[in-house]
Amino acid sequence: MNILIIEDESRIAKRILRMTREFFLNTLNQITHLESLQNGIEHIKNNEIDLVLLDLNLNGDNGFDLLKNTVSESFHTIIISAYKEQALMAFEYGVLDFVPKPFNKERLNLAFNRVLNKESLTAKNIKFLAIKKRGEVQLINIENVIYIKGAGMYTELVLSNGNTYLHDKSLEKLEQLLPEEFTRIHKSYLVKITIIKSIKINSGSKYFAELSNEELLPIGRTRYKDLKAKMFN
Amino acid sequence: MVFFCQLLCDYSNCNYELIFYPNLALNYRFIFKMVFQLLKKLLFIFAVLLIISCEDEYSAQTPITRYKIGDDNSWSKKNIDDSNWSTKRGNPGDSIFWVRMNVVLSKDPKPYEPQGVLIYSFGAHEVYWDDVLIGTNGIPGQEYTTNKIGEVDRSFIIPDSLSKKGNHLLALRASQYYHQDHDRGYGIVVSSYKNLIQVPLILTSFTYVLAGAFFLTAIYFFILFFTNQKSLSVLLFSFCSFLFFLLIIIEYIKFYIPIHYSNFFVRLEIIGILTFLISFLIPLYFSIQFSFPKRKILIGLYFVLLLFIYFLNRGSYDYTTKLLVISMWVVSAIIVANAVLRKEANTIAVFVTLLVNVLFYNFLEYDMFLILSFTLLLLCMFYILALQLKKQREAYAYSLVQTTRLKHELLKKKIQPHFLMNTLTSLIDWVEESPSMGIRFIEALAEEFNILNQIEDKKLIPISQEIQLCKSFLNIMKYRKEITYSWHQEGIDQTCKIPPAVFHTLIENGITHCMPNSSNEIDFKLTQRSTSKSITYILQTIAIIRHPDKIIKDGTGNKYVKARLTESYGEKWSFDSKKDNNGWTNIITIHQ
Numbered sequence: 026m027n028i029l030i031i032e033d034e035s036r037i038a039k040r041i042l043r044m045t046r047e048f049f050l051n052t053l054n055q056i057t058h059l060e061s062l063q064n065g066i067e068h069i070k071n072n073e074i075d076l077v078l079l080d081l082n083l084n085g086d087n088g089f090d091l092l093k094n095t096v097s098e099s100f101h102t103i104i105i106s107a108y109k110e111q112a113l114m115a116f117e118y119g120v121l122d123f124v125p126k127p128f129n130k131e132r133l134n135l136a137f138n139r140v141l142n143k144e145s146l147t148a149k150n151i152k153f154l155a156i157k158k159r160g161e162v163q164l165i166n167i168e169n170v171i172y173i174k175g176a177g178m179y180t181e182l183v184l185s186n187g188n189t190y191l192h193d194k195s196l197e198k199l200e201q202l203l204p205e206e207f208t209r210i211h212k213s214y215l216v217k218i219t220i221i222k223s224i225k226i227n228s229g230s231k232y233f234a235e236l237s238n239e240e241l242l243p244i245g246r247t248r249y250k251d252l253k254a255k256m257f258n
Numbered sequence: 259m260v261f262f263c264q265l266l267c268d269y270s271n272c273n274y275e276l277i278f279y280p281n282l283a284l285n286y287r288f289i290f291k292m293v294f295q296l297l298k299k300l301l302f303i304f305a306v307l308l309i310i311s312c313e314d315e316y317s318a319q320t321p322i323t324r325y326k327i328g329d330d331n332s333w334s335k336k337n338i339d340d341s342n343w344s345t346k347r348g349n350p351g352d353s354i355f356w357v358r359m360n361v362v363l364s365k366d367p368k369p370y371e372p373q374g375v376l377i378y379s380f381g382a383h384e385v386y387w388d389d390v391l392i393g394t395n396g397i398p399g400q401e402y403t404t405n406k407i408g409e410v411d412r413s414f415i416i417p418d419s420l421s422k423k424g425n426h427l428l429a430l431r432a433s434q435y436y437h438q439d440h441d442r443g444y445g446i447v448v449s450s451y452k453n454l455i456q457v458p459l460i461l462t463s464f465t466y467v468l469a470g471a472f473f474l475t476a477i478y479f480f481i482l483f484f485t486n487q488k489s490l491s492v493l494l495f496s497f498c499s500f501l502f503f504l505l506i507i508i509e510y511i512k513f514y515i516p517i518h519y520s521n522f523f524v525r526l527e528i529i530g531i532l533t534f535l536i537s538f539l540i541p542l543y544f545s546i547q548f549s550f551p552k553r554k555i556l557i558g559l560y561f562v563l564l565l566f567i568y569f570l571n572r573g574s575y576d577y578t579t580k581l582l583v584i585s586m587w588v589v590s591a592i593i594v595a596n597a598v599l600r601k602e603a604n605t606i607a608v609f610v611t612l613l614v615n616v617l618f619y620n621f622l623e624y625d626m627f628l629i630l631s632f633t634l635l636l637l638c639m640f641y642i643l644a645l646q647l648k649k650q651r652e653a654y655a656y657s658l659v660q661t662t663r664l665k666h667e668l669l670k671k672k673i674q675p676h677f678l679m680n681t682l683t684s685l686i687d688w689v690e691e692s693p694s695m696g697i698r699f700i701e702a703l704a705e706e707f708n709i710l711n712q713i714e715d716k717k718l719i720p721i722s723q724e725i726q727l728c729k730s731f732l733n734i735m736k737y738r739k740e741i742t743y744s745w746h747q748e749g750i751d752q753t754c755k756i757p758p759a760v761f762h763t764l765i766e767n768g769i770t771h772c773m774p775n776s777s778n779e780i781d782f783k784l785t786q787r788s789t790s791k792s793i794t795y796i797l798q799t800i801a802i803i804r805h806p807d808k809i810i811k812d813g814t815g816n817k818y819v820k821a822r823l824t825e826s827y828g829e830k831w832s833f834d835s836k837k838d839n840n841g842w843t844n845i846i847t848i849h850q
Contacts, residue, residue: 035740061804082676084804085770085813107679126675127683188842 027055027073031065031091032080032105037126041078041105044130048137051109062086066094074100076140081106081115092118093162097155099178099193101201103136116150118164119202139201151202154182157188165190172216172242173199173207180215210234210252211245218255318447321359321428329354329399329431334386336427345442350434354399357383357430361448366423373421374451376413378550380442380519381434383408388420388427401435406518413454450534458513468633469506475636476500494543495639498536502632505532509625526575533579534568537586540635544590547642548597548605560589580624587615604642611638661825665715667818668759671766672710695737702733717826718755725750725784727762732782741774741818746783754786754793757822761797763815764835764844768799772841775802792849799842806837823848 026049032038038058045056049168055071059065062083069077077095079102081088088106092115095102101121104112112123120169122136153164174181175196182190192199196215200207208218218236224244225233232244234252243253324343327350340358347355375392377385382396392415396408420426428446436575447454479496483489507527511517517525541560567581585809591612597605615631622630629797671677681703689696709727713719723749732743765782774780781800786793812820816835823831823846830849835842 034680034684034738036687036738037680040683040687063805107675107683109675126679127686128687 026053026075028053028057028076028078029065029068029072029074030056030058030078031060031062031083031088032058032078033060033083034080037080038194041133042132045078045137047130048134061086062088062233064090065091069095070100074098076100077102079104081108081111089114089118091180092120093155095163096120097157097162097193099195099198101140101198103140105133113150119151119154121202134158151204154192154199156182156192156242163190167203170217171220171236171238172214175213175215187238209245210248211243214242216242218252219250221256224249224253224256260294281785297568313407318445319361320443320445321361322630323357323444325355325357326354327353327667333389334429334431335389348564351438352402352433352435354433355581355669357432357444359428359444359446361426361428361446363421363426363448367421369448372418372451373416373448374413374454375416376411376447376454377428377430378411378442378445379430379432380410380437380440380522381408383430383432385414386427386429386431387414387416389429390420390684392416398431398433401433404580406520408518409516410512410558411517412516412524413451415451416448416687429625434519462510462513465506465510468629469503471497472506472632472636475640476503489546491543491547494539494546498539498543499636501532501536501539505529505536506629508532530568530575530579533582534564537582538564540586541589543591544593544608548593548600548602550593551598556589556593560585575818582621583624583628587612587619591616600724604645607641608635608638611635647759655674660821661717664818664821664825667711667814669714671759671763672707680738681734688737688782699734699737702730702737706730706734713758716758719758720752721750721754721756721786722752724756724758724761728765728782731762731765735769739769740778742777742779743762743769744781746781748783748785749788750784750786751788751793756795757826760819760822761795763818764797765799767799767813767815767835768842771804772799772801773804790850792847794845794847795843797846798838798840801841803837803841819846 028045028049030038030045032041032042038060039256042056042058046053048104055072057068059068060083065077065079068074073116079088079091079095081092081104083149088104089111091212092102092104096119103122103124104115104120105126106112106115107126112125115123122139124132124136148189152167154167154170155162155164157163165184169184169186170182171185172183173192173196174183176191178193180194180196180199182192184190194202194251196209196213200209200215202217206218207215210216216236220236220238221234222237223235225235225241227233230246232246232249233241233243273307322345324340324342324345325347326333326340327348333356343358347357353703361375373422374386375387377383377395379395382394382398382401384394384398393412394408395412396406397404430444476496476499479492479499483493483496508525512525538561542557544550545557550556563585564582567585568578571578571581592607594605594609596613598609611634614634615627617633618627618630685696685699685703688699706727709723709730713723713727725745729745732745735741736743761784766781768782772780776848779801781798783796783798783800785796785798787796788794816833820833823833827848832845832847834845837843
């Protein structure tokens with residue numbers, strides 16, 4: 026596990042470092058603490074990272090600038106901030122958790138557990154998926170996303186207008202962040218359930234979901250029952 | 259109605275011209291003037307209706323006048339042949355001369371209504387109406403032995419039996435001991451005696467109502483100057499109003515205080531000087547009120563011009579005052595037009611007033627024009643004053659809101675999540691890890707809130723208290739950031755006061771935007787330099803700037819500092835914040 030902590034208050038950073046080490050113990054490969062946004066961005070570019078713990082107000086710089094960057098990356102982001110009212114907006118951007126200051130060990134561990142257990146968020150307020158396009162971060166409104174296709178380490182977002190975008194997060198991670206209406210119908214497909222028009226069965230008991238745009242997507246054998254239950258409930 | 263024009267322009271030669279030589283005037287100019295006269299009359303209808311409620315007709319007459327130097331009692335008789343008498347006065351010196359003129363009464367007077375004759379003249383005289391002595395105005399021939407008796411204009415009752423319709427003879431046995439070479443001519447008005455006495459007084463009473471308004475204005479603006487607005491323009495306006503009050507008083511004083519002809523010019527001299535002062539001060543007032551660029555040069559030139567006009571035609575009082583007043587309005591119009599072009603506030607109203615005044619000047623007699631134009635100007639200034647007061651009231655209300663806002667901002671500094679939650683998180687950590695340090699941290703926090711409590715609703719606090727606030731804040735930050743913050747001060751005058759949390763805010767900025775040096779230290783140094791004219795505070799943050807290339811915009815911190823300085827010192831301060839070799843320097847200068 027490679028973890029990056031971006032926090033400008035020395036005492037608080039030490040606290041986070043200590044608690045993180047206590048939680049991850051020997052699964053922790055590398056843990057880095059940086060004080061500024063610039064250094065953080067630089068570090069993300071040059072290092073393999075699994076989790077970022079980010080403060081939103083860093084020496085007068087706005088952490089949302091970094092947030093847009095981090096959420097477009099393959100790793101999860103957890104915010105640790107004094108500004109509770111920014112939690113909603115952070116979730117809209119697609120962070121895994123928002124830990125308000127002052128925090129204790131239990132609250133931080135809860136956030137870490139979400140990372141490890143890949144447990145889904147209870148309240149899903151995500152509104153945007155941040156993608157990197159020509160070096161810039163662009164926000165895609167999830168209302169426009171009809172399904173997401175796994176493509177190796179990456180995913181491909183398919184929009185209602187037919188456009189497709191690559192995202193750095195894996196299908197598993199996105200499933201964690203995205204609301205219930207995005208249902209895993211196949212190991213490679215996460216589909217917005219409202220977009221499915223009908224389920225078709227081909228010879229050889231192969232199931233397909235027909236989308237409102239006539240496209241056919243395969244349904245995994247094991248996931249058929251769940252999908253059917255969800256659709257007809 | 260024409261009477262008024264003549265009544266007012268007692269020293270106006272041009273108006274007499276029309277009356278003295280009516281036959282010459284039947285040309286273009288005359289017709290033109292007649293049209294103007296008609297318009298004047300229309301404009302005057304309202305005023306006249308107010309002033310005259312009598313039906314009697316007024317007509318100032320200047321019958322052909324014949325003169326003869328010498329003295330003979332028979333020269334008062336109606337039917338002697340005076341055809342060989344001179345139509346010019348000649349130069350009688352101090353000796354007695356006679357004046358004869360034929361007066362035509364066009365109708366019989368109403369029964370039991372005494373008629374009178376008003377005579378404008380220069381000198382002492384006995385008045386004979388159809389050979390009957392009806393009164394005296396001084397004693398002709400004995401002026402040097404008697405006191406100065408007699409007036410420039412005086413009314414006499416005509417005996418009832420001699421006021422019938424038809425031709426009459428007015429003969430004056432006269433002498434002119436003073437101003438012997440001044441031939442002023444004679445003018446008369448024949449009307450009911452009551453009107454001759456009453457009408458000038460009614461006119462005077464109405465203009466004196468205006469004079470009272472000017473007087474009160476002068477007092478009002480004078481008090482305003484001393485209690486409230488210490489601006490020169492307010493004082494000038496007060497002074498102008500007072501001068502104009504004096505001008506009206508002096509102008510009309512002749513109607514109720516007898517003026518001997520030897521003193522006739524004293525009044526005109528006073529009027530001339532008053533007009534000169536007013537003509538100078540009104541444009542000066544405008545130039546200050548509307549902050550005319552390069553004011554001193556223009557006003558200097560204008561003063562020279564006025565002096566030139568004043569001494570150019572000494573003795574032609576009416577001509578001189580007219581020129582002065584025209585110059586005044588022209589220069590005022592230039593100044594106000596310039597202000598309109600520069601989009602100064604409230605100038606349009608003044609400019610329109612000046613334009614209306616030009617119309618007045620064309621259509622009204624000089625005196626009426628002056629009074630009306632000044633009255634309009636006064637109304638205009640009151641309008642501007644009302645607008646200014648409204649602005650001041652709004653500014654005051656805004657300043658109250660601003661003060662409350664700044665107070666909230668000061669309190670918010672300590673309860674805003676960034677400060678409070680980060681402090682509490684650090685505090686929890688200290689308590690968990692090292693309880694004794696945690697206690698010291700809590701004590702530091704308590705001190706900060708304690709000072710804040712003492713200063714929160716003050717506009718200025720002792721500098722020692724501000725330093726204490728800074729030190730306790732650095733103490734808190736030491737526990738949070740685990741950086742050594744040190745405080746130095748030099749030349750601090752403990753008696754000085756400063757708006758609350760100004761240095762504190764600058765220190766916050768320093769902590770946010772600077773990194774500690776290699777020995778994990780940030781130094782703050784406050785230096786005070788005082789001169790007789792100003793106090794300068796220099797607050798240096800000796801550290802490494804995080805983003806030296808970043809363009810510095812005014813953040814909430816600097817805005818707070820500036821708002822606080824404005825609140826306490828108006829515009830008498832300057833604030834500079836810049837990086838230097840050692841880190842960051844803030845310079846606040848407060849001008850005395």
